Amino acid sequence: MEAFEKSPVGQDTGMDESDTVENPKTSLKSSSDSEDESDQKEQLLTLEYELSTNPSNYDAHVQYINLLRRSGEIEKLREARENMNTSFPLSPEMWIEWAKDEASLLNDSNFESVEKLYQRGIFEYLSIPLWCEYLNYVQRHDKKVCDCSADGISKARNLFERAVTAAALHVSQGSLIWDAYTQFEQSILLTIDQSDIQAKEKQVQRIRSIFHRHLSIPHANLESTLLAYKAWEVEQGNSLDAESGNVFGISSHVASAYQKAEEMYNARAHLEDQITRQDVSESERFQHYMSYLDFEKSCGDPARVQILYERGITDFPVSSDLWLHYTRYLDKTLKAGNVVKDVYSRATRSCPWVGELWVRYLLCLERGLDSEKEISAAFEKSLKCTFSTLEKYLDLFLTRVDGLRRRISSASGDDSLNLSMIRETFQQAADYLSPHMKNTVGFLHLHAYWARLELKLGNDLNAARGVWESLLKSCGSILEAWQSYILMEIELDHINEARAIYKRCYSKRFSGTGSEDICHSWLCFEREFGTLEELNHAEQKVTPRLEELQLFRLQQESKCLTGATDQREQTLKNTVREKRKSGSSAIDDHSPAKQQKHTSQNKKLHKRENTQGLNLTEVNDGEEKKGKVEEQVNEKQMKDTNPTKPRIYTDQCTAFVSNLSITAKDEDLLQFFNDVGGVTAIRVLLDKFTGKSRGLAYVDFEDDEHLAAAVAKNKQMLLGKKLSIARSNPKQHKRYSFSRTAPGEEASNQSGKHGSSVSKESGENSKGSRAPHVSQSTGRKRDERIQLQGKNTFAVPRNVKPLGWTANRPGSRTEDDEKPKSNDEFRKMFMKS
Structure with a gap:
């Protein structure tokens, strides 16, 4: 191996000291080697520090191993590989490299x-x-296998069978295992x-059995395998056409299995080409894998699906x-078993940041009836991982508690388990999540679960209250x-404690x-539970509190309304100011000659006004008229900025809603009528x-069917108030609109009869129109039906009911009321009073 090849100690290199010193090329090479060694040492120190502070840095592990391998530091290299494997699974190439180095x-x-x-x-x-x-x-290196002893042959065969079970269904490369197996058995035959x-x-x-098994499995080299099998049969003395690729001459069951395998391979050939192509992106290859998996699942062979998943995670080891x-x-x-547990173990090591994998790993261990020690170790290991959200940690804690609860409650539960373990897990979760999950629903659910288990499993009310x-x-809050x-x-029927x-x-x-x-x-x-005195006591406590809350909310709404009004007024003022500035600047833009002419004209006009004897009052009147004109212009500008006119609603298919909360908005009503x-x-x-x-609203519907369903919701609650819902009837109001009624009666008719005039007003008010502020008390007094004593009603305001006004005869008046009073009559009237 090149990394560990070193010159033997004392070997003659053919050079003496003088050659080493005098040869410039040798000297440059040695200096560059020394520089490379110093750079390697510096890089090693940097990577060692990085891994000591961040052991989860995958790239740093790989770089550190490669540098140690080049430098030849065996012990550090072995330790570095072990450290990396504790955190991450190594790639197949890294395992081959490690094994060859050690060998x-x-x-x-x-x-x-x-x-x-x-x-x-x-x-x-x-x-x-x-x-x-x-x-x-x-x-090559197992002495028993090399000697072809019975134990060695048995060991090799078992190993080949393991390899066949694990990888024989690999469509593109599985034949390599079969070929090696066949060659091994043929060497034993010799x-x-x-x-x-x-x-x-x-x-x-x-050997024949191995060939038959190989021919029954779809793989990329089926035809070459068939030819090799025929050639081998010819060697055994059987007459077959070894050069033909057909199944003629072999046994019928082998031929049938071969043809079926060939059909299966042909159905998968294009899918194999897609996942083995190297000229496509990783995302495309991944999608090809998912399509291939869907195809295998539709075929219904779990072994083939599992093999394809294994191939996929080999190509995409960190794909969560x-x-x-x-x-x-x-x-x-499979639901349970060592196969599933092994896959979960590898999954959590490959993607430790996926909380769902850890949760399902714990459930898998519980289904497999694994020991508490193994489950606890997996749980503690999961807490050391970094997840994207705190809810993942909460899910882990709850999963752990669920498992402990089930095992304690079951008849076959472990005797070593007790309630203290559940308490410790809950307390650990509370301490771990409290700094970050306060005032959340998840944190509340954790404590509610804890208190319930204290009552159910521990039968300890004080502990539940303590939670x-x-x-x-x-x-x-x-x-x-x-x-x-x-x-x-x-x-628990603890009424006094609930009241407290x-x-x-x-x-x-x-x-x-x-x-x-x-x-x-x-x-x-x-x-529901208290006496009359307790109800009265609660009302005495609650009523001032509700009034305080209502006042507070009204103040908040008033502040918001005032802020919005002030902002609009300020915007309007700024607009008017800008227009005035633009007008004055237009005068300033005149030429000097025009400015002089304009000034002289103003002086003449001022002089003429003084000669005509205009007094100060007339000047003020002129200024007031000028101000009124400016106000009219401003009002016209405001109308121009909002040229839209209010819509007039006919209320033909409309529900009238009353007793509505003042805080209710359009969205609340829409949600209320959503069903x-x-x-x-x-x-x-x-x-x-x-x-x-x-507290009133109109809701329009598409047709009478929806309107009838809406009216059926009458007396239902919305935002704490029981709504009154009725069909709006504009025709009924028109019968009363021609009769002469008092203003107070007219207002009641508008709100009680759901007429079209109120509908028009709603169209205006719903757009947020505002008027100058008038106190509510004044408005109420004007609406009341005030009765005046006597018959002197000529100065009575229009919205006050005059004496003698009747609903049946709205136009009847006495002649005395219309006859003007003389000065004597007024004097007598006041003397009487």
Whole structure:
């Protein structure tokens, strides 16, 4: 081997010292060699430091081994290979290289150490060249095999049978194993004495059987195998056409098997060409492998599918998708056994970053009834790997707990297992995941599972409560944590303990509507389990809290609304300011002559106004008119920027929704009617002055069938409020729109009859239109039906009901009301009061 070839010590090289010194070429060569050695040492030191800090660096391992192999440091090289193999599987080429290096250093007495290297190599990957090297090494260096002793021949045959089982179905290279097997048996035939006819005939039958098995398997060299078989039969004295490629002359069952194998190979020939081509990309080859696998699965031969998977992972050793497909197939077909366990062991070493492989590896060990020591070792090894998400670690911990629970609960459980192991695993998971998974659903599920097992397996209520309390210390802002804790106490019929938890958490602030939800949940709990006094006590606690939360949310909405309004106003001001600037700049852009003319005209106009005696009031009036004109221009600009007109809805197939939460949006209603379907438009009515929801909405549907289904959802809950859903009827409102009613009655009709006028207003409000702010109290007072005493109603506002106004006779008035009052009548009226 070149790497370890060294000049023998004391060998005469044909040069003396003077030649070495005086020859410039020799001197340059020696200096370059010394520079290479120094560079190698520096690189070795760098790689040693890199591997000490990062043992998972695959490329650093390969470079380090190659440098040590060139430098000839045997012990370090052996140690480097062992270190790499603890973290990664070695490629078949690396195993062959390692075995050859060790074989060149050791004599035949140390044959077993090299043989172990070959055995380790064939375990990790399916490689025909590696198998051939292994078989050749045994035949050449195993003394028993070389001497053709009974033990040696038996050992060689067993090894060949292992090779045939592992690789004989390899379509493109499997014939190499068969040929080596045949040649070995033929060499054994030559060692048998010619006088021992019985032993010789037995050996001939053994060779014939190997040929028959070989001819029944589809492979790339079927025809050449048939020719070799015929030639061998001719040597044994049988009359066959050895040069013909047909099956004429051989036994019928062999011919039938050969023809079937030929058909199978022809069906796979194009697939073999695709996966063995070297002029395609890796991704294309991978897709060809997957197509080939689909074909083999459709044929229904698990052995062929497994061989093809082994070929695939040899070509793509770090493809996690391929390993996952392979292990899933084995779980489905073989379910358990050493074969599946070995594949999972190799998969986790090839792709240690795939959490799913580790989880299924643990399940495979559990199905195979492996010892707790082996399962625990695999679990601890998985925790040392690096996964993409923390959920992968959580899945591993839960899988480990699941296995312990099942084995403890089963009748055939290991006596060494106990609840303390489950507690230790849960505690390890909590410590490991707590810094990164606080306030997550997964972390909550872990503790809920823990508490449930404390009750079920340990029958320890205090331990279960301790689990919940430890969770609340770190994740007290999760509403679900409190609710799950309360649910456990309720299921155990511990009503007072559940009530105590409600008292602890009802005043806490949770995300979203969680604070309101826990308050309503407490009231519901007291209605179902508490006394009247306890319900009253809960209402006294909860009511101020709900009012506080409602006020807080209104303030937040007001801030958001104010911020949006201020932003629009600022944008409008900036637009007007820019236009004014552009107008003033237009004057500045005039020529000096025009500027002078403009100035003189202004002076004359000012002088004329002074001579005409304009007072200050008239000047102010002019400025006010100018300001009004500017405001009209601004309003026109605002209208121009938003030229769209509100749509007018006919409400022909529309549902009217009332008692709607003020926080409800279009998306909430769409989700609410999702099971009904057919929604074409949603209009939430907004207050014209505040811009907030009025608790009313119109929902348009495609047809009456969907509308009827929507109305059927009447009295169902949405965001904590029971909705009132009815069909909108614009025709009913038109019957009342021609009658003269009071303003208060008209407003009630608009909201109660679901008329088209409200629908028009909803079209405007739904677009977010805003009006100047007016207090709600003033609006309410104007809407009330105020009764004035006496008949002096000539100054009454239009929206106040005058005295004597009746619904039946809206136009009736007395003559006294229309007759003007004289000064004496006014004086008498005031004197009476």
